[in-house]
Amino acid sequence: MAKGSRHPFEPFRIKMIEHIDLITYEEREEALEKADYNLFNLPADKVMIDMLTDSGTGAMSDEQWASLMRGDESYAGSRSYHRLNESVNRIFGFKHFLPTHQGRAAEGILATCLLNEGDLIPSNTHFDTTAANILARGGTPTNLVIEASEDPNDLNPFKGNIDIGRLRQFLEEYDERIPFCMVTVTNNAGGGQPVSLANIESIHGLCREYGKPLFIDACRFAENAWFIKQRELGYEDWTIETIAHRMFSLADGATFSAKKDAIVNIGGLLMMNDDELYVNAKNELIMREGFPSYGGLAGRDIDAMATGLIEGIDEGYLFYRASQVKWLHDELQDMGVPVISPPGGHAVYIDAGAILPHIDASEFPAQSLSVEMYLEGGVRSSEIGSVMLSFVSPESGELVTPNLELIRLAIPRRTYTESHLRHVVDTAVAIVKRAESIGGMEIIEAPELLRHFSARFDWIDR
Secondary structure, eight states, X not given: OOTTOOOOOOSSOOOOOOOOOOOOHHHHHHHHHHTTTOGGGSOGGGOSEEOSOXXXXXXXXXXXXXXXXXXXXXXXXXXXXXXXXXXXXXXXXXXXXXXXXXXXXXXXXXXXXXXXXXXXXXXXXXXXXXXXXXHTTTOEEEEOBOGGGGOTTOOOTTTTOBOHHHHHHHHHHHGGGOSXXXXXXXXXXXXXXXXXXXXXHHHHHHXXXXXXXXXXXXTTHHHHHHHHHHHSTTXXXXXXXXXXXXXXXXXXXXXXXXXXXXXXXXXXXXXXXXXXXXXXXXXXXXXXXXXXXXXXXXXHXXXXXXXXXXXXXXXXXXXXXXXHHHHHXXXXXXXXXXXXXXXXXSEEEEEHHHHOTTSOGGGOHHHHHHXXXXXXXXXXXXXXXXXXXXXXXXXXXXXXXOSOOEEEEEOOTTTOOHHHHHHHHHHHHHHHHTGGGOOOEEEEXXXXXXXXXXXXXXXXXX
């Protein structure tokens, strides 16, 4: 979209609203201090535009609300489960699936069943909970994304791709220590960038050559399929559903947070073809989540997921979704705010390292920028930098840090309008103008894993 272009037409009408408190700068300042400068600790009523995540924050449709009313709360074999079964088989096509309360539960069960201490798990870029589930079991998450992902301005249309040469070398060197491989679609930690079908085919081929199962982190599979249709030669006439079929036919299983592309507030899936893994995973689920036909969810949530999965692959909706993200990306870029390009499918990523080059990574420039976004305009974003993605490698004992310091402006599905997003643009522009006056931050207290959720911060020399 060119500068000054029109915001995409919303393929829906609004029939219910949620009040937004227009809080003052002083109120935001007080709220931040009470939250120890961690945006996860902020009360939701102190946030004007909430872009912390697109996970579980979208607006459900009238059909999904009707599905809630239809939900069958039977403990075993509910009608809601059978409706979910139809949607899952239609889209994913794996032999077995288990519902879970969200994606990280699926990751935890998979890691428990397949991972041993000292194992190595390659992917393009592991996101926070995936990496934490691997680390918690003594494994090492290894990122093998292509070099283009390190350049915010590289216009490679599939910057989420795994580097096939590096993956082959990794499999050759560490063969016996790799229980399975993963690929995340779209690549959330790397700017929400898609993975091409050709790349997934190459990963599949290598996994077969080395005898490794391949699992897809499928949280945003529909958005990834949309980009394949739009950007990859030969798929322009394929439906999203057919592209999804092809993607998942190349994998042995998948983890899935339904809170993204199924547009529900809670829910997830663990899917697989292997019979033995299914038996073991089912036993883990029963111990920790619930019976296999509800997996920690109410029947009403399962029914809403069944409906949302089908709505999430609708091409009219996906066009709007991708266009809204692109609109925000282009408006920020036109106003001189450095962002990851090309835009992904669920969020716009601002390059905090480029805006705050005077702040070293050890002083968390992305955390500083996310705090300033809230102070300036009441916009809650997510740090995707050295706070979230750094970890001590069990393999080397060294600190592994990300290449980029980003903040993610995740857009909840079917939730915000053009005026909301214009406020986000104005907020970012105001911060860029006074960037030199912004200082770094330090961690006062934090847990070992997933520290971004509960860490306490403070300014350095402020």
